[in-house]
Amino acid sequence: MGKKKRKFPSLEEILQRPWCYYCERDFGDLKILISHQKAKHFKCERCNRRLNTAGGLSVHMNQVHKEQLNSVENALANRQGLEVEIFGMEGIPDEVKAQHDARITQQYWEEQAARRATTGNPTPGGASGHTIKRKKAKIESKEEIEKRLETYLRQVEQGIPMSEIMEGIETAPETVPTPVAQQPFQAPQTSPPPFANHPFQAPFAPPFAQQQAPFQPPFPVPVQPFSGPPMAGAPFPPVPGFSPPGGQPFPPPFHTPTPPFAQGAPPPPRQGSGSAPALPQRPQFSAPPVNAAQFQQMHQGAAPSHTVTQGAVDELISSARQSAQAEEATQTASKPKKEKNTRMVYADNEISPEEKMAQLPKYQFTRGAREQQGSVLRSATGTVGAGATGVVRE
Amino acid sequence: MSSSQFELTDPPRDAISALKFAPNDANKLLVSSWDRNVYLYDTHDGESGRLTRTFEHPAPVLDVCFGQDDNEAFTAGLDWNVRRINLETGELEFLSSHTAGVKSVAYSSTTKLLISGSWDCTLHVHSLSDDRSAHTTCTVPLPSKPFSISMTPTKVVVAMANRAVYIYDLKSLALLCSHANSTDNTQNIVEIEPLQRRESAMKFMTRAIACMPNDSGWAASTIEGRIAVEWFDPSETSQARKYAFKCHRQTVDGVDVVYPVNALAFHPIHGTFVSGGGDGVVAVWDGVAKRRIRQYQRFPTSVAALAFSANGKYLAVAVSPGFEDGKEDPEGVVKVFIRELGESETKGKASK
Numbered sequence: 071m072g073k074k075k076r077k078f079p080s081l082e083e084i085l086q087r088p089w090c091y092y093c094e095r096d097f098g099d100l101k102i103l104i105s106h107q108k109a110k111h112f113k114c115e116r117c118n119r120r121l122n123t124a125g126g127l128s129v130h131m132n133q134v135h136k137e138q139l140n141s142v143e144n145a146l147a148n149r150q151g152l153e154v155e156i157f158g159m160e161g162i163p164d165e166v167k168a169q170h171d172a173r174i175t176q177q178y179w180e181e182q183a184a185r186r187a188t189t190g191n192p193t194p195g196g197a198s199g200h201t202i203k204r205k206k207a208k209i210e211s212k213e214e215i216e217k218r219l220e221t222y223l224r225q226v227e228q229g230i231p232m233s234e235i236m237e238g239i240e241t242a243p244e245t246v247p248t249p250v251a252q253q254p255f256q257a258p259q260t261s262p263p264p265f266a267n268h269p270f271q272a273p274f275a276p277p278f279a280q281q282q283a284p285f286q287p288p289f290p291v292p293v294q295p296f297s298g299p300p301m302a303g304a305p306f307p308p309v310p311g312f313s314p315p316g317g318q319p320f321p322p323p324f325h326t327p328t329p330p331f332a333q334g335a336p337p338p339p340r341q342g343s344g345s346a347p348a349l350p351q352r353p354q355f356s357a358p359p360v361n362a363a364q365f366q367q368m369h370q371g372a373a374p375s376h377t378v379t380q381g382a383v384d385e386l387i388s389s390a391r392q393s394a395q396a397e398e399a400t401q402t403a404s405k406p407k408k409e410k411n412t413r414m415v416y417a418d419n420e421i422s423p424e425e426k427m428a429q430l431p432k433y434q435f436t437r438g439a440r441e442q443q444g445s446v447l448r449s450a451t452g453t454v455g456a457g458a459t460g461v462v463r464e
Numbered sequence: 465m466s467s468s469q470f471e472l473t474d475p476p477r478d479a480i481s482a483l484k485f486a487p488n489d490a491n492k493l494l495v496s497s498w499d500r501n502v503y504l505y506d507t508h509d510g511e512s513g514r515l516t517r518t519f520e521h522p523a524p525v526l527d528v529c530f531g532q533d534d535n536e537a538f539t540a541g542l543d544w545n546v547r548r549i550n551l552e553t554g555e556l557e558f559l560s561s562h563t564a565g566v567k568s569v570a571y572s573s574t575t576k577l578l579i580s581g582s583w584d585c586t587l588h589v590h591s592l593s594d595d596r597s598a599h600t601t602c603t604v605p606l607p608s609k610p611f612s613i614s615m616t617p618t619k620v621v622v623a624m625a626n627r628a629v630y631i632y633d634l635k636s637l638a639l640l641c642s643h644a645n646s647t648d649n650t651q652n653i654v655e656i657e658p659l660q661r662r663e664s665a666m667k668f669m670t671r672a673i674a675c676m677p678n679d680s681g682w683a684a685s686t687i688e689g690r691i692a693v694e695w696f697d698p699s700e701t702s703q704a705r706k707y708a709f710k711c712h713r714q715t716v717d718g719v720d721v722v723y724p725v726n727a728l729a730f731h732p733i734h735g736t737f738v739s740g741g742g743d744g745v746v747a748v749w750d751g752v753a754k755r756r757i758r759q760y761q762r763f764p765t766s767v768a769a770l771a772f773s774a775n776g777k778y779l780a781v782a783v784s785p786g787f788e789d790g791k792e793d794p795e796g797v798v799k800v801f802i803r804e805l806g807e808s809e810t811k812g813k814a815s816k
Contacts, residue, residue, distance in 0.1 A: 115806040115808070115809055116806050116807070118808065137468065141761055143758070144758065144759070147762060150761065411718065411719055411720055412713075412719065412720040412721075412722050413719050413720070413721050413722065414687065414688055414689075414722045414724075415721060415722060415723045415724060415742050415743075416687045416723075416724045416742065416786075417687075418669075418687075419668055419669045419687070420625065420669075422567075422609075422611050422625075422669065422671075423687075423724070423726075423786055424481070424526060424565075424567060425565070425583060425609075427479070427498065428524070428542050428565055433498060433523075433524050433542060435522075435523040435524075435542050435543050435565075
């Protein structure tokens, strides 16, 4: 299984690879890194001598060739300076190191997501990185549901404020968290109990499956004070950030900023509370996609215990959907997709920059002046053979 | 990077259109500018060169090239005219007039032909024999506007709009031109079949073209950060060797910003080439090994033109603001840098 491991190295392994400060390339071995630096960055362009450090090269250039070294050859634009003394992995400033680690980590997760999107499989060892506590769909029996509806109606009749009702509902039986692996491809339930408390979603179901998948409403349907008219044909409300086929009955409550790696990437493992500085920014929990009713609920002081998790789940759903869509887009029409991400500095394919420039008023050459000039020149060439026009300045 | 690079004194006041080293003297540099002047520099007089002379034109000068020797030059002007300059006396001589701005001029010392390309979709072929009375000019119609012209000792390659690339044989052009009897170039319209008609290997507008010094092929660049390398030989094996690659791009906030590749120049000895882009970057490429040899530190603005000296020791880089980033009225630094090249600086890696 060694082969498999080499194919998908873990994040730790990647982070441990030595890399070059000047060009951000990474190497399998420190020795190779050092020889790379000597060949690419510390080589004297006059005599091809390979020095060990930029400082060494500077001294060499100074003494041997009487030249001043100003920048490190072949380096990235912001790494050309001579101030830092680099040898192999030594001397790299901490913040640069942290930046590199962050970049590598982000790239790693992006790759993981891409691989997941293409293969549809959880990555080897990667699945353990996504032990997001998931709520098991709570299945209530018909009697239980009826009983709850009854209680609710009674409460409404009694004129109990909505917030209290909500709180009461919130304390409804808590569900058991289930590990992802246990139900990754659960088939869509055909007859969803209408009042289940928590949404359920197969973690990486393809988008069309999601559309068919019956979502349980986050809370009982009748208790939706601000979410518009009750839906006739739809037994469940749409999950925010997910438009049901055939129109959108509810406008999205508010826009959730896309986390930096939401583009097809699942969030990194959520273990521990604080994030290490090297890790990419976590998705914002401050504004999870919640619908109007939840929003209302939160404003009334009842911070629901499951809202955060639900936000994360929604996020996961939407990101998985996004990645799948991106996948589809690249498969069907890769060209327009590519163009979307590029910006041409000069995009006029018909008129050359010079012609554009010639149209500027300051370069405008009036026809009259030209003709005059031309005729003068022509007559000059005609008579003398070598017409000397134009002004010559010393 | 060592300090073997310096800035020329007294650069043009406005954008640079072209610059060329003299065919013999490696210190003689001509620079044409939109400020209506052609500048002649002695690049190694003192610390940072000396401006020897300026030649004022009635309109912005779009291209310049040297003639038979170091004292003869030709210019292409926005005033539709092609001129000859005697660099010693400063005399300007009118050669021909197009019906639109003249974008480029190129001189072939082997056939003594001067070819000018204008936006009026024609080439003017001037046969400049030593006997001045025997000068003839003829007009070659083109299917589209020529944007760039490059020569080898035997051929001329014309890159046009609509991705057209025509290759003409200089000898047959010279022959046709010598048979033209009228001195008025408008009478001498020559319908000559090009040696080869090619379509650019790239989708976008060709910006610059430069031929390999060994007469085997050329490199062309587009406004969309791409360079293609192609070969003259029409055989299938040679054609299979042609390729194109992306360059002069930068990723800013996840968006790939693509700059035009404004200038190309082949090293006369090593056969490698340099490209200069709107991003202010100059890169050295090995077209045969398909490798980038090096990339220089970013110049302050867009690179407008590049030239190697005939002995291959110096590289001149003209920097001037272009139409990048949608600027309507380009303003900014206009500079000429002369770079003294190390022995192996632009040499391709030996294949081991």
